[in-house]
Structure formats: C-alpha cells, structure tokens
Amino acid sequence: MSTTSSAPRAAGPNARIVVDDVRMQFVLRHNRSLKELAMAMVRGKDLGNTFMALDGVSLQVDSGETVALLGHNGSGKSTLLKLISGVMHPTSGSVRLRGRIAGLIEVGAGFHPDLTGRENVYLNGAILGMDEASIRARFDEIVAFSEIERFIDTEVKHYSSGMFLRLAFSVAVHTDPEIFLIDEILSVGDEPFQRKCLDRIRELKDEGRTLVVVSHDLNMVSELCSRGIVLQRGNQVFDGSAADAVAHLRSL
Numbered sequence: 001m002s003t004t005s006s007a008p009r010a011a012g013p014n015a016r017i018v019v020d021d022v023r024m025q026f027v028l029r030h031n032r033s034l035k036e037l038a039m040a041m042v043r044g045k046d047l048g049n050t051f052m053a054l055d056g057v058s059l060q061v062d063s064g065e066t067v068a069l070l071g072h073n074g075s076g077k078s079t080l081l082k083l084i085s086g087v088m089h090p091t092s093g094s095v096r097l098r099g100r101i102a103g104l105i106e107v108g109a110g111f112h113p114d115l116t117g118r119e120n121v122y123l124n125g126a127i128l129g130m131d132e133a134s135i136r137a138r139f140d141e142i143v144a145f146s147e148i149e150r151f152i153d154t155e156v157k158h159y160s161s162g163m164f165l166r167l168a169f170s171v172a173v174h175t176d177p178e179i180f181l182i183d184e185i186l187s188v189g190d191e192p193f194q195r196k197c198l199d200r201i202r203e204l205k206d207e208g209r210t211l212v213v214v215s216h217d218l219n220m221v222s223e224l225c226s227r228g229i230v231l232q233r234g235n236q237v238f239d240g241s242a243a244d245a246v247a248h249l250r251s252l
C-alpha cells in the first residue's frame, strides 16, 4: 500500500498498534528579560508560542510487521515513537496497543545512576514488565549479552556511555516484548555491538515480533523493515514498502 492520506484503516484483529488522529503540540518557551516579561504582563501578551510536532497522524501496525519511521530532522519521528511507548501522551487523538511493549527510546531512561548495574537490571526489568523470577532466570543471559560482567556490581554513574547503552539494550531485548520500539539506538554503540544488536533485532523479527524503528540509516532500515512510513513536518506523507519509503524520503 502506498498512500499520502492519513485516513486510518479499521483496526483489524491483528492490530498491535493503532494510532488514531494524533496531534502533539509543544509550547516553545523562550528566555526573556525581566523587562520583556513585565511588558508582556502589562499588555496581556502570551509569550509562549506553540508548535505542532504531529498534526493528525493515523496508522495501524499489525502483528509481525517491521515498520521504519522515516523523515528529516524534526519531522516528528521520535515524538511519535514516544507517544506509542506511552512516555508522552498526545494533545489529542489516541494510541492503542495490544501486547507487551519494550522500547529503546531514551536509552537507560529507567536506569538510576546511584544503583549498580545488577540493581538496575532488576529495576529496569520490572519497569519493562518482568517479574522478579523472570529477571533472575534471564539475569546471566542479560549480563552476558551486554559483555560488562566485570562491572555489573559497579554503580552505573561510573559506566561509559557505551557500557550504559549495552546494559540498557540487553535488558530491553530480554524482556520478551511483543512490540519493540527502537530509536536510533544502533548509531550509539561501537561497531561489534551494533552488529550484535542488529542480529538480535533480526531474531526478534524472525520470531514474529512487531518492530517500529526510527533511524537515519536508510540502508539498514530498508534491509530490516518491510514497511516504511515517511513523516514530514508532523504529517504522514507516505506509507508503503520500506524501499519505496526510502525513495520517497530522498525525493523530499
């Protein structure tokens, strides 16, 4: 399917994610001098101006689909992913989900700097919906994947950004998600770890998990994803095969 309209499909039985006419408005605040603030108050002027980051986006992602969200800087990709993950709520419209969701969006967002790697695995696993017994059962696998065994009992504030990322990614991919959201994660780790992450993501894909990926690595997404959605200034301007979506983006 390829369309430039944002009309929603009727939510079918296989729908995992249904985004319905979502708008996201941000208030842009500026630093003003006291004098400017006083003048604005006297004149009853509102100093915040608003910005529509997503302007009526509707889409449905079915079970097992691998979808790339594409668009130039500032087009609204990360905002859409955050709305899907529930990190943020839309100004209007709705997002409905069916299935366990894990996101690599703000990597390590659930990590606490003063806790050790081990404690953070339990904390983050719980945030991502795992019970303690399942975290314990997968603990060794999570740590082995991250390759930071030696540092697992060190407070994460002493980790390098790469180590932090490794542990966060590792927890997320071991939470057995039905829906997996990935935002630019692959550009952060070193090359061997990137390859390992991609292999793990391919495994999740082959197991029939639903993936939504935001990336500027167009070769990677066209290889990984079957479908591509292009956003432009908060509007959905293309929905079709990943290869066609990449071509569309390049034509913008």
Ligand SMILES: Nc1ncnc2c1ncn2[C@@H]1O[C@H](COP(=O)(O)OP(=O)(O)OP(=O)(O)O)[C@@H](O)[C@H]1O
Binding pocket: 026, 027, 028, 051, 053, 071, 072, 073, 074, 075, 076, 077, 078, 079, 080
């Ligand atoms: N919390 C916020 N407050 C104000 N504006 C925001 C906020 N978050 C995002 N925006 C704005 O919304 C727009 C879309 O941002 P978003 O991060 O979704 O874009 P993106 O497509 O992911 O961009 P990039 O490719 O650069 O990562 C941008 O103009 C951004 O400045």
